[in-house]
Amino acid sequence: MPHRPLGVLGVPSSAAAHAPGLERSPAALRAAGLVPALERSGRRVVDHGDTTPARWRPDPPERTNPHDVDRVATVLQEARSALAPVLAAGQVPVVLGGECTVTLAVLAACADAGLDVGLVYVDGGQDLQLAADHPEEPIADSMGVAHLLDLPGTHDALAGLGPRRPLLTADRLCFVGYADDEEDVHGLVPSVRIPASSVLADPGSAARRAVAAVGTGFLVHLDVDVLDMFTLPLADVPQYGRGLTPPVLTDLLAALVSTPGWSGLVVAEANPDRDDEHATSMRTLVGLLEAALTPAS
Template sequence: MTTLPLGLLGVPSSAAAHAPGLERAPAALRAAGLVDALGAAGRDVVDHGDTTPARWRHDAPARTVPHDVDRVAAALQEARAAMVDVLAAGHVPLVVGGECTVMLAVLAAAADAGRDLGVVYVDGGQDLHLPGDHTDEPIADSMGVAHALDLPGAHGALAGLGPRRPLLTADRLAFVGYADEEEDVHGLVPATRLPASVVGTGPEASAADAVRVAGPDGFVVHLDVDVLDFFTLPLADVPTYGRGLTPPVLARLLRALVRADGFAGLVVVEANPDRDDDAGTHLRALVALLAEALAVDP
């Protein structure tokens, strides 16, 4: 595994989410001891700070699809510029959001740097919703991958975020751990798919299958905490009840991914501090899980 310094970047945005809350996650994870835990696990961490907070707002009187899309895109462009600095410093990105659209900024920055990455998308869903199919719930949070792939009907402000369209192709994408129904309703995304039922029986084997999507410059891991059964670690902004992974299985999966050839960064999203108890128990548990996964082997 690579032991280059981790470049920690916070993207405190709920602009693309269902409601406010996620914008507080980067600060909450730091307060829960993220940097110290990573240090204790043997990792050097360079903190690149946070982008400008972008709290969810009611996009009124004009209703856009996706909701508040210009502000979502502006927040992502700032994150893209910050990510370029992380990559230029030679650090392995550890990006904490925020909501799922931050992956667009990561891919755009990688493309700016001339890097061709695959994506291992560890998520309770697949985020393949298209604006035209979801005018009743026009939330960009569930549309991020559709825009990375530039599927028909994608909004130009998001699909055109980076220096090329699409930012990602289906052969460089693995969906891992999802428990929601299949979202590729149009049959446009022939990606690798490893549902929660498969990952739960063999997380290391699933990791080995997933990393085959790596590009010439490796792969980045997207982790949405809604991949976890909410009853086992209640932090997800949009909970998954009874069908997700358990924390031990997720820890084994992440450890295998981080140690695989080509690992090039981790994006952690959708941990809503409002879900935690008053003692911060669950954020500390997430921090411990991340530190275990990223730890330097003895």
């Protein structure tokens, strides 16, 4: 059975991030050869270009928590609209962030299209922070999943982004590869959790557990901070000496995307400012994605 085409969309935004830089990630991934690499995986690729760039700014007119939340929501609503023709054409979305909040837009677009998808969240953290718990660091980038789940205290502009609230329920969510401490400090999110240590021990088993947890039809969110920064220096918010290695991440993603229910991929948090002048790390990431998406012979 032929594979569905991939629909690539860039969302060049750092509006919800800790600082500028991520808005250049989609262009850097393309410059590193992402589209030809995806084509070499044996799939037809349609490049839908980018949404409007949005660079992080330090002080919006009115200080909010999350920071600059109305602008973040504007970025996500544009991405949501841009994904409509991708899904209508039957393409599998491959969305290039930007920061992690872009997954809100992807799930909103899927809900608009009548698609009920779960989420395998491959990330060094769980992005469950709530504004009331972190007034000193009101960054939406670390609050994305809290808003997907519409946890108490989330902001209407983000939690209400799509056609329903919540956009996702905890039983359709699985956290994979995190190395940070448990973030569900209020015990509100009874999702399956597979830490980095378990993925390192057996990435194939971790993938099977994740798919069993989220059910048929799922999106894969990939934040490159799931990798040990010493093994691939790209993450916007690095973790050192812990996390996955590139070969393990390749095996994990390959097992996930080869599942019939795989319905899309978000690649987030690859900051070109972390790379060298030859884009070595971006090229390594592109090669990793090509290997993961190429069917086993």
